[in-house]
Amino acid sequence: MKIVFDFGGVVFRWHPPSFLARVWPHRVPDETVGAEVARELFQNYTGDWGAFDQGLADAATTADRITARTGWPRDEVVAVMEAVPQELQLIQGTAQLIQDLKQAGHTLYFLSNMPEPYADHLETHHPLSDWFVSGIFSGRVKQSKPHPPIFDLALSQFGAKPQDLLFLDDHPANIEAATALGWQAWLYTTPEAARVELVRRGLLPR
Known part of the structure; x- marks a missing residue:
């Protein structure tokens, strides 16, 4: 087979609610909030993150787009993106x-x-x-x-x-x-x- x-x-x-609670404790106090933030950040793997997934945008461009869309500080967005490999x-x-x-x-x-x-x-x-x-x-x-x-x-x-x-x-x-x-x-x-x-x-x- x-x-x-x-x-x-x-x-x-790969569990975004707990991942975000670990790397963004000042924004994500628990997994319930983590699930909400994950929906906004990853957009169900469409939009900004979907383009990153597809190789249509590099990491820097993706960070720029997420920052512009959400208003979150860019350095915090970058910190989350750079923490993903450790999550995996x-x-x-x-x-x-x-x-x-x-x-x-x-x-x-x-x-x-x-x-x-x-x-x-x-x-x-x-x-x-x-x-x-x-x-x-x-x-x-x-x-x-x-x-x-x-x-x-x-x-x-x-x-x-x-x-x-x-x-x-x-x-x-x-x-x-x-x-x-x-x-x-x-x-x-x-x-x-x-x-x-x-x-x-x-x-x-x-």
């Missing part, structure tokens, strides 16, 4: 799943919405080429999920038909988009739940 992993929230920690810690349960799936003979890929600076960081600090046969970062191909072109690009790069792929992602919109294009897809919540599902599908031993 060919299995495609999202990165943020699946392979690497490996989720150990998923790392074990990756090893177990490889051991079971499956071929693994990744499809991640990730600006280029963060993609560079992940490649530098983790053995992605050992874990995955191939993968796509949105910032390098100027396309992002949930838009169909990046899924089409993935099919071409992975040399696969939609029905041959199982896509694991933590965003419902991305799962819906993949399913509409004929991919097998499952909404990822935790490594434990994913393991149960992979066993149910016969992809891992009980």
Whole structure:
């Protein structure tokens, strides 16, 4: 089986409410406020941040745009952006799943919405080429999920038909988009739940 992993929230920690509470405690006293601030900052990964994800704007331009839109001090916006790589810690349960799936003979890929600076960081600090046969970062191909072109690009790069792929992602919109294009897809919540599902599908031993 060919299995495609999202990165943020699946392979690497990405939880904006708690992240913002840690790096912006003067603005974000708790995760409830963090969720509200995250919606304004990341715009559900559209707008300013969406352009950053797609490689259509660099970090400096993105900081300028967020500052102009929100009125937050630019140095604070930059501080948040520079703290993202530290947030992207490996989720150990998923790392074990990756090893177990490889051991079971499956071929693994990744499809991640990730600006280029963060993609560079992940490649530098983790053995992605050992874990995955191939993968796509949105910032390098100027396309992002949930838009169909990046899924089409993935099919071409992975040399696969939609029905041959199982896509694991933590965003419902991305799962819906993949399913509409004929991919097998499952909404990822935790490594434990994913393991149960992979066993149910016969992809891992009980």
